[in-house]
Amino acid sequence: MEERDKDEGPGVPDMTMMPQITEHAINNNLKRRYIHDLIYTYTGSILVAVNPYKELGCYNMEDMQNYRGRAFGSLPPHVFALAESAYSSLQNGEKNQSVVISGESGAGKTETTKLILQYLCAAGGQASWAEQQILEANTVLEAFGNAKTVRNDNSSRFGKFVEVRLDHRGGIRGAVLRDFLLERARITGPAPRETNYHVFYQLVEGAKHNAELRTTLRLRDGVHFKYLNPEDEEARKGRGGEQGKLEALQLALTVLQVPLHMCEGLFKVLAAVLWLGNIQFQDVDGERTTLAPEDAEAVDAVANLLGLAPLTAQRVLLERQINVRGNVTDIPLRLPEARENRHAMARALYARTFAWLVRHVNSCSAPGREARRALGVLDIFGFENFAVNSLEQLCINYANEKLHMFFNNYVFALEQEIYRQEGIKYHQIQFTDNAACLELLEKPPRSLLKLLSEQCHMPKGSDNAYLTNIQGEFGEHQSFVKGSRRKWEEEFGVQHYAGTVTYSAQGFVDKNRDTQQDAFIDHLSRSANPFVRELADYVQDLAPPGHV
Numbered sequence: 001m002e003e004r005d006k007d008e009g010p011g012v013p014d015m016t017m018m019p020q021i022t023e024h025a026i027n028n029n030l031k032r033r034y035i036h037d038l039i040y041t042y043t044g045s046i047l048v049a050v051n052p053y054k055e056l057g058c059y060n061m062e063d064m065q066n067y068r069g070r071a072f073g074s075l076p077p078h079v080f081a082l083a084e085s086a087y088s089s090l091q092n093g094e095k096n097q098s099v100v101i102s103g104e105s106g107a108g109k110t111e112t113t114k115l116i117l118q119y120l121c122a123a124g125g126q127a128s129w130a131e132q133q134i135l136e137a138n139t140v141l142e143a144f145g146n147a148k149t150v151r152n153d154n155s156s157r158f159g160k161f162v163e164v165r166l167d168h169r170g171g172i173r174g175a176v177l178r179d180f181l182l183e184r185a186r187i188t189g190p191a192p193r194e195t196n197y198h199v200f201y202q203l204v205e206g207a208k209h210n211a212e213l214r215t216t217l218r219l220r221d222g223v224h225f226k227y228l229n230p231e232d233e234e235a236r237k238g239r240g241g242e243q244g245k246l247e248a249l250q251l252a253l254t255v256l257q258v259p260l261h262m263c264e265g266l267f268k269v270l271a272a273v274l275w276l277g278n279i280q281f282q283d284v285d286g287e288r289t290t291l292a293p294e295d296a297e298a299v300d301a302v303a304n305l306l307g308l309a310p311l312t313a314q315r316v317l318l319e320r321q322i323n324v325r326g327n328v329t330d331i332p333l334r335l336p337e338a339r340e341n342r343h344a345m346a347r348a349l350y351a352r353t354f355a356w357l358v359r360h361v362n363s364c365s366a367p368g369r370e371a372r373r374a375l376g377v378l379d380i381f382g383f384e385n386f387a388v389n390s391l392e393q394l395c396i397n398y399a400n401e402k403l404h405m406f407f408n409n410y411v412f413a414l415e416q417e418i419y420r421q422e423g424i425k426y427h428q429i430q431f432t433d434n435a436a437c438l439e440l441l442e443k444p445p446r447s448l449l450k451l452l453s454e455q456c457h458m459p460k461g462s463d464n465a466y467l468t469n470i471q472g473e474f475g476e477h478q479s480f481v482k483g484s485r486r487k488w489e490e491e492f493g494v495q496h497y498a499g500t501v502t503y504s505a506q507g508f509v510d511k512n513r514d515t516q517q518d519a520f521i522d523h524l525s526r527s528a529n530p531f532v533r534e535l536a537d538y539v540q541d542l543a544p545p546g547h548v
């Protein structure tokens with residue numbers, strides 16, 4: 001089959017030139033090009049990229065220079081041509097530019113984003129400090145925000161919009177980064193065959209070869225820490241290659257001007273997160289919980305690493321504080337509550353560390369006033385449909401629905417409007433309109449996400465009550481899939497533009513609540529670790545995923 005395809009030649013570089021534009025013809029053309037190692041193809045001004053899963057050797061300095069200053073379409077399709085087109089439009093004084101990168105998990109979005117940023121940095125002329133910072137920010141964000149999933153060994157578990165700012169001469173003056181929806185559930189329990197965030201493994205591996213670091217961070221081998229999914233052989237496969245990664249991360253943090261003592265504080269927080277996962281707890285009488293004898297080491301490590309007094313650490317692990325009109329009362333936690341509370345502490349620490357890093361990157365690569373022109377690159381997670389889909393997938397697919405709507409409006413509706421205004425004859429193009437699905441997901445006052453928020457505000461809110469609500473409310477909605485009656489108490493489906501996805505409602509309410517650790521955060525603000533004190537101030541942009 002492949003040989004026959006090869007004989008057919010490498011297809012056309014711009015699919016608008018094809019005599020017949022059908023799904024089959026498009027796929028066939030992309031396949032023929034792919035077989036010839038031609039992974040890029042245009043569709044008008046859109047670049048379609050097929051992941052080659054191998055080094056193609058077409059991204060070196062010479063390739064960048066080839067595309068520099070050349071008009072879009074004058075050379076074979078390439079991601080550099082797209083970057084050049086956006087860059088030169090900006091230099092010519094046109095409007096600010098955006099590159100939107102979309103595709104399913106593993107399609108190559110993050111690699112494409114990196115290539116675009118590399119091109120912009122090279123095109124900006126002499127390598128500047130700002131450019132180096134933009135590239136190193138990627139190293140840091142990848143360590144903290146990427147993980148191995150069943151689809152991709154280096155999957156980005158957050159979305160990002162990088163706005164590169166340029167001065168009037170086209171020189172890069174800095175960048176502003178916005179992050180979206182870091183996947184928090186992964187921190188305390190990667191799914192089967194998946195891993196936690198890369199940085200944990202890099203830290204454990206780095207500490208293996210650095211006795212001082214191992215002692216300061218109280219680190220052990222990876223197999224010791226439950227959050228690293230140590231018993232999952234499949235998850236471990238494909239890992240490795242961590243050697244030297246910690247040094248690269250430390251270098252990147254230095255380029256980003258994170259002071260050494262803050263770096264140490266940050267690593268201590270990561271180690272504390274790992275130790276939190278190892279605390280087992282023990283039931284006292286069904287109403288109260290205590291620490292198990294084997295928890296002593298973990299609790300001591302958590303207290304020490306977070307700069308808290310041991311008794312304070314124990315208190316926040318075993319009790320919750322409620323404040324009724326100024327009177328603070330300690331309520332003992334039951335065993336499942338204590339276990340969940342400890343996970344929430346770990347997630348809060350990590351999410352705040354991530355937010356701290358993003359804010360730090362922004363403050364140190366701040367573009368300054370004369371950098372008025374902006375070139376944005378959007379790289380968000382692609383549409384997801386796994387064997388089991390949860391709230392994270394619902395949020396990711398919601399973001400993709402919004403992007404799809406934007407794409408439809410921009411590419412089809414606006415183009416057709418231009419044709420109409422210019423009196424050009426054309427056939428009305430039919431495209432999948434996803435307005436109904438977006439209405440189901442977000443339209444106030446009642447939508448899947450609004451009803452979830454409502455459920456979270458109820459004292460006895462539960463996943464079951466949420467399911468009953470949405471089935472009653474949306475049973476007849478064209479984008480809601482009730483599924484088989486047998487499963488009504490467990491799941492629901494949504495008909496997305498890219499296909500129907502079944503969501504398991506288990507954990508929706510807890511995940512969306514992601515109870516804020518008020519007393520814990522209050523203690524952090526008085527920590528002996530200066531990095532931890534700064535984490536206590538991070539309240540912005542930390543709303544749980546389903547809060548819209």
Ligand SMILES: Nc1ncnc2c1ncn2[C@@H]1O[C@H](COP(=O)(O)OP(=O)(O)OP(=O)(O)O)[C@@H](O)[C@H]1O
Nearest residue numbers: 053054105106107108109110111152155156381382
């Ligand atoms: N242009 C390319 N050349 C060579 N390999 C590539 C290229 N693009 C992607 N890959 C390979 O595919 C892998 C997955 O790509 P990438 O991480 O960019 O996917 P993604 O679309 O960002 O996925 P996710 O949504 O899971 O983050 C990369 O780690 C790399 O091995």
